[in-house]
Amino acid sequence: MDLTALTLSAGVVALAEMGDKTQLLSLMLAARYPRQALAIIAGIFVATIANHACAALLGHWLTTMVSPDVMRWILGLSFLGIGLWLLVPDHIDDVAGSKAVDRVFQVFLLTTGLFFLAEMGDKTQIATIALGARYDDVISVTMGTTLGMMLANAPAVWIGQKFTKRVPIKWVHVVAAITFIAIGLATLIWA
Template sequence: MIAALLLSFGVIFVAELGDKSQLMAMTYALRYRWWVILLAITVATTAVHAVSVFFGHFLGLSIPTALLSVLAGLAMLIFGLWTLRGDRLDDEESSRATRVGASVFFAVMSAFFLAELGDKTMLATITLATDNDWLGVWIGSTLGMVAADALAIGVGVLLGRHLPERVIAIGAAVLFFAFAAWLITDGLIGASVPVIAGTLSAVVVITGVGVVLIRRETRLRTHDSARALVR
């Protein structure tokens, strides 16, 4: 078990370096509390690698990932629009703080879970589980990915301390949109025309709703600022 754990840790840690998951972790850390991001990544990684070990060790099968890649891309698009919209916590809304934190946790966890399904780290974990102790592979692969993403989170925290809030929000949104395009394109390669049409329609609808909400939020902030000046 120890040998499988160490082998899996090393393989997944190296495979994760420079991967989109590291970039995602850094992007989230620019905007939100590092411990929430790390906890969400840990939960998502534990679940994904449990699935990987199950398929690799017990079934010896792989899973279709095109649809999951598209869903992950749509999740990235939503989170990018959410980042541009921002969260308002005035005196009357302070009680919402814990709910906002919970929503960030579940959003990050879901995004990482979907993004990792079919990723090279998942495929590597499946391969390792076919010939090694499944428990060692599960623990080692999970720790390896969490460790690599923790490095990216550290970088994001350091950058966030030296950048203005609006710059961080715009930069994070741009990265989320890039992830969305990356994942959706990857998922649509070789897809049928109805699937492509449905995905593009979903992109248009999500973008349209997001723009409306962003404009509404901007008007509300402008109104609040004007009211504060009057006072």
Template sequence: MIAALLISFGVIFVAELGDKSQLMAMTFALRYRWWIVLAAIFAATTAVHLVSVVVGHFLGLSIPAEWMGIIGGMAMLLFGLWTIRGDELDGEESGKADRVGASVFFAVMSSFFLAELGDKTMLATITLAADNNWLGVWIGSTIGMVGADALAIIVGATLGHRLPERAISLGAAVLFFVFAIWLITEALVNAHSLTTSLIVGAVAVVVTAAGVVWIRRTHARRARELREREQLVERV
């Protein structure tokens, strides 16, 4: 359990660096009392990660251990590509911080709960729970995410400006790629199958190539949108 807790804490803490949840945490903390925001984040994270570990635990019982390692490694590869792509608040998510009424706690909690559904931290928690002690993963992943968001709140409140997201995201992506290589290599050694190794290698190449295309298109779209905004400002 302790090993699962520590691994989950490290992976989810890294996954949360530069994520939109950190941006949301910082945004809310600039408007409301930090302890209310942090308590709401803790409540939402506890609920989301409980769902994640239940799904991951039962998934892990039905899939062979070596394939869970391969799936976990491929998931970490995807998380690394996702992190390089970068995250951002869309109009709806950034607007939630401005529309909060009297019940700040429940507004922040619901915002974080909805934002985390299907996010890479939730998928990482499912992956970890499939091959580790579910209770350790639940506790470690929850602490990891709350810790990362607390860091964003502290930095945002004290410095009043955004984290150096690009540098942090690249560092987090490198760690994800290391986790991916580690998990896949360990699984393939246990599998002792040349066919499996070739299939996994081919899939990894395809996923990486698709991820590079996805990242380039996303960055091109953001650059285009930035130019359009700048041109609109110049006209005004």
């Protein structure tokens, strides 16, 4: 275990995550599913490990298969889609007869998928690729970058959960939707 690689990776990613779109996604998911904090955190963890462990290979493959302009359009339209999706009322917690375990699993899968996609081409994924190239111990780098993501995003889930108790959920959804739509438009307009 390379402690330098682990601690540097954790610090770099934790700092890079501050105010990042995935931290906003953590807040949004916590606001949308306030009783599912553990499922959200577990989804963030699984998505981060999967994404960061594959970052170097996937990053290389994407750059050989998809131009930066195409990737920008994919990301920009994805953010617009998430923003519009936030405006649609969700009934995952209102499904009659649905078991609590099913809801937890649904939120876990949703979080895992969204986080994995949100990390594509993100600065923390690029940092993971660079750290993987710098240090031979890919496991230490992956553990460190995952720790950094958790340090930045787990508190965002807890804050988002507390925030929704004081602010109407409809307003939280509208603000989050506007933010994601703005990020999507900025991604499409400014390269």
